[in-house]
Amino acid sequence: xxxxxxxxxxxxxxxxxxxxxxxxxxxxxxxxxxxxxxxxxxxxxxxxxxxxxxxxxxxxxxxxxxxxxxxxxxxxxxxxxxxxxxxxxxxxxxxxxxxxxxxxxxxxxxxxxxxxxxxx
Numbered sequence: 768x769x770x771x772x773x774x775x776x777x778x779x780x781x782x783x784x785x786x787x788x789x790x791x792x793x794x795x796x797x798x799x800x801x802x803x804x805x806x807x808x809x810x811x812x813x814x815x816x817x818x819x820x821x822x823x824x825x826x827x828x829x830x831x832x833x834x835x836x837x838x839x840x841x842x843x844x845x846x847x848x849x850x851x852x853x854x855x856x857x858x859x860x861x862x863x864x865x866x867x868x869x870x871x872x873x874x875x876x877x878x879x880x881x882x883x884x885x886x887x
Contacts, residue, residue: 768795768798768802768810769798769814770791770794770795770797770798770829771794771797771798771801771809771814771825771826771829772794772797772798772825772826772827772829772830772833773794774787774790774791774794776826776829776830777790777794777830777833779830780826780827780830780831781830781831781833781834782834782838784833784834784837784838785833785834785837786837790833793833793836793837794829794830794833796833796836797829797830797832797833797836798829800832800836800867800869801825801828801829801832801873801877803865803866803867804864804865804867804869804873804874804877804883805877805880805882805883806865806882806883808882809825809882817880821880821881821882824876824877824879824880825876825877825880827876828873828876828877831870831872831873831876832869832873835868835869835870835873836868839868840868843868862874
């Protein structure tokens with residue numbers, strides 16, 4: 768399966784958190800996550816069979832997911848969800864949806880495609 772976003776798409780929608788040497792792998796892994804979040808509907812229907820507006824939202828979501836994993840991936844399996852040192856505290860505010868660690872921005876983009884609805 769090809770990634771839903773290209774390195775060129777990442778230059779447009781990504782933050783630059785993903786190193787250029789691993790961009791293809793990061794986008795492929797992010798595409799797998801997007802598939803899980805959409806219950807495999809993109810893969811079954813075929814990316815090219817989707818409306819252009821859906822394709823664009825999926826490209827953006829894929830790039831944001833790659834950024835999210837690159838930035839916060841080291842926290843995913845951490846037993847610590849929050850910590851405090853003196854007056855400073857930190858809480859990891861990620862979500863796990865369908866077994867995928869992601870954030871609200873990715874979910875919001877995918878919701879706009881109509882492919883995350885449980886009753887389809």
